[in-house]
Amino acid sequence: MSRAQTPPMGDRERTMSRAMVEAIAWEMERNEEVFVMGEDVADYGGIFDSTQGLLEQFGHDRIMDVPISETAFIGAAVGAAQQGMRPIAELMFTDFFGVCMDQIYNQMAKNTYMSGGAFNVPMVLMTAVGGTYNDAAQHSQTLYGTFAHLPGMKVVVPSTAYDAKGLMHSAIRDDDPVVYMFHKRLMGIGWMPAPAGPKTGVPEEDYTIPFGEADVKRTGEDATVVTLGLHVHRALEAAETLAGDGIDTEVVDLRTLVPLDTETVLESVRKTGRLVVVDEDYRSFGVTGEIVARVAEEALGDLEAVQRVAVPDVPIPYSRPLEDEVIPGVEDIEAAVRATQ
Structure with a gap:
């Protein structure tokens, strides 16, 4: 990991x-x-x-x-x-x-x-x-x-x-x-x-990050949030608020989807027992479902609770309030983590 x-x-x-x-x-x-x-x-x-x-x-x-x-x-x-x-x-x-x-x-x-x-x-x-x-x-x-x-x-x-x-x-x-x-x-x-x-x-010099290696951006014991892109930062913000209420949240940044580092996700879930997957893609047939499925296949006995946070299956609205409604925010992630406890 x-x-x-x-x-x-x-x-x-x-x-x-x-x-x-x-x-x-x-x-x-x-x-x-x-x-x-x-x-x-x-x-x-x-x-x-x-x-x-x-x-x-x-x-x-x-x-x-x-x-x-x-x-x-x-x-x-x-x-x-x-x-x-x-x-x-x-x-x-x-x-x-x-x-x-x-x-x-x-x-x-x-x-x-x-x-x-x-x-x-x-x-x-x-x-x-x-x-x-x-x-x-x-x-x-x-x-x-x-x-x-x-x-x-x-x-x-x-x-x-x-x-x-x-x-x-x-x-x-x-x-x-x-x-x-x-x-x-x-x-x-x-x-x-x-x-x-x-x-x-x-670093000024060149360096590579291997594909298929997720990064644990924050360690925790009570819940695992798996996400990527913008929502890594929203998850980290949510984790700070949750920590104030005694909920210690681990944030896993996938970094690459293909290849996908399933093992890092499984290791985290086996520790916390609770999984929240957050994505800015559409909810149906997407990344959130794939991550949950892989965890269920490999670590179902360790899994106590699951939540998915994603964009509902609607076109992204132009209106600012409507766009804010459909794209997951920090509060949505907080609520999902609390729902697993």
């Missing part, structure tokens, strides 16, 4: 967006086959600062703005990867996956298998997820579960700057396609303030 990772005190603090850019720049300097393509990734620097400053460093030949045709540029990235390059293709919003789903699922995810292993598809599909800023039903979904459900792709969801950099290094170096899903609210951009937690110490 990985414990909460505290970088050395001398490390520089970085926002999650800066940590991601540092990793991309380091890999581009190391390997000329790495390049970035997507909508507004060059001159604009990515609408969520995911590529800020890379154009000045590497030029338009390697940081490429593309037309608004997701099918075309994701397909181009797949082809480039199959020819030995290592593209990073940014799908501006994960909601747009429907436009180019054939390229993602029938090409990117399957071509290594379909070729009998004759070639790999070493590419990163980087995409923004999540709501909480009133951008309505077509720009606010999370959809972790959709990508994790489809075999052939690794799925990465960082929650801190430290994790974001290490996971990006791992993603670019991986020989399989990786879907790197970053939450807009965690990026640290000026017009969308992040909570305090995502900005962490980040």
Whole structure:
């Protein structure tokens, strides 16, 4: 089990967006086959600062703005990867996956298998997820579960700057396609303030975080909260309030969905006996159900209580009060943990 990772005190603090850019720049300097393509990734620097400053460093030949045709540029990235390059293709919003789903699922995810292993598809599909800023039903979904459900792709969801950099290094170096899903609210951009937690110490040198290793961001004895992305920070906030009432909550950050670190979850549940799974994806047929099912299969005798906290099966509303109602908040997590006691 990985414990909460505290970088050395001398490390520089970085926002999650800066940590991601540092990793991309380091890999581009190391390997000329790495390049970035997507909508507004060059001159604009990515609408969520995911590529800020890379154009000045590497030029338009390697940081490429593309037309608004997701099918075309994701397909181009797949082809480039199959020819030995290592593209990073940014799908501006994960909601747009429907436009180019054939390229993602029938090409990117399957071509290594379909070729009998004759070639790999070493590419990163980087995409923004999540709501909480009133951008309505077509720009606010999370959809972790959709990508994790489809075999052939690794799925990465960082929650801190430290994790974001290490996971990006791992993603670019991986020989399989990786879907790197970053939450807009965690990026640290000026017009969308992040909570305090995502900005962490980040080593200047390169480092990797292995896929399939969850991180226990807070240890506890009375309940296990399993979550990822933005809701790691909401769970940690809830845990502090619960501690005031004598409820000691453990918070497990999955960090990657594919591969999934089931063992860390099981170890925690065997200790606490109580499981709360929190997700910003839809409740039905998603991550919350998968985690509960795996625990039930392997540790049913240790499980005393279960709660799921997720988005109800409705489109994300534009209205701020309605959006706040459907996206799980700190109070929802607190209530779910109390219900297990």
